[in-house]
Amino acid sequence: MSSAAPHQRMLGAAVVGRLPGLGCAPLALERGERGLFLLWCAYAGLLAFGALLLWRAGAWHRLLDADPTGLTLVIALLFIGCTAWAGRRAWVLGEQRLALDRWIATRTPGASGDWSHEYRSGCAPAGADRATWLQVLGERAHGPHEMAWWLNGIQLKLGLLGKVIGFSILALQLGQVQTFDASMSGQLLKSLTGGLGIALLTTVTGLTGNILLGLQLMRLDRFADALIADAIASAAPPQETPDGDRPHGA
Template identity: 70%
Template sequence: MADATPATPSHHRILGAALVSHLPGARRSPLALEQAPNGLFLLWLAYMGLLAFGALLLWRAGAWHRLVAADPTGLTVIIVLLFTGCSLWAGRRAWTLGLQRQQLDGLLARPGLVSPNKEHWSAEYMHGCAQPGADQNTWMQILGERAHGPHEMAWWLNGIQLKLGLLGKVIGFSILALQLGQMESFDASQSAQLLKNLTGGLGIALLTTVTGLTGNILLGLQLMRLDRFADALVADTLAATPPATQALAGAPHGDRPPGP
């Protein structure tokens, strides 16, 4: 009996897609606002406006000052700066994906006007597949890399926020443990100072963890919409590729049809 074929990355992706497709709302298409010109960027802009308004309210309440003063490690400031930088990149990426969507819509409205333009991902894919002897799988990988490749670093930085929060938690509890280890005897007259020192370590642990979790969730929402929009862009590009082009790209020996 022949051995079972080992699982490949393609099989894992197919299995993952099958599992995700059964989640609630997983098959929902991009929002109607996202389909409008620069709609994804406008949606990101509205989202950042809400976050900026919330940050302004926290600043007026003095929460930012207390947050910085309560964390001598500076990890909360690093997390906030990292979140701000990644969010600005997400806005720039939303603008880029929106332009690619407009170019694809224009290409669908005028079929046949396909030029090998690297700035136009869909046109580059269609033109590449139309070449004699072209490998459609290779061009599909190029299209997927252009649409999703830069998102991998953003997701990695999003995870770094959470790790920095956990690092602050470890530092805070380490400070708390050191304070407890330095106690030789309990003196009621020093209880106020002791509680202050213990609360400082506990505050570092909690504040950095909360900041890391909040930044991870808020940035993850932006990256999820970017991934979903990029998925729709790739899917529409593949669906718009003429069947003759797909058959030509799938020929193993140039323009010769597959045979024995």
């Protein structure tokens, strides 16, 4: 049901989709009040703690110094921006979940901006085009995720671009070698490892960002799927009786 299915064929998302539990329906914690957002906060906290440990170990400085192309920094900034967006999206989906649960429990209609209430209102008139309203509901729940999945793939592509650039630099440096002298081997190896370092570091950074962001987007998609399913169930018309227009017992 997720509109991001074509994007999940990418390497990072394919790995994420096979991790235990991530392709399942929303967990009990996610279904609780603000559960999805709180789960994202915990995940973001782990990421921030890991980034702090890397900074204290000096890994970030060495990573940026070893990549003169700046692609590693671009990938990191893109990941941070998308992660912040995922947190905001988790809050929005949680608000919609609360409104839907309120309707299911008390039949209290939500305020303006309630996607499920909009869907129920559109399907209520006789002869309403339920398919069109279902598409609208799907766009509300899944539409913004398309750009996030695209940016998630861009991280991977930037990493591969860094690999191409790194190996191109390596090939150019090898092409400039006229003669090989044992006394020059140290300097030669130092110059060659520069291009190799760019290729490896950008690729690793792109893959890591792709997988870690895919974890977040996968759970957002599954939560949105469950939201759509419950919204459809809440708007389902009552079953007709055998007589067609009279309730049971009449």
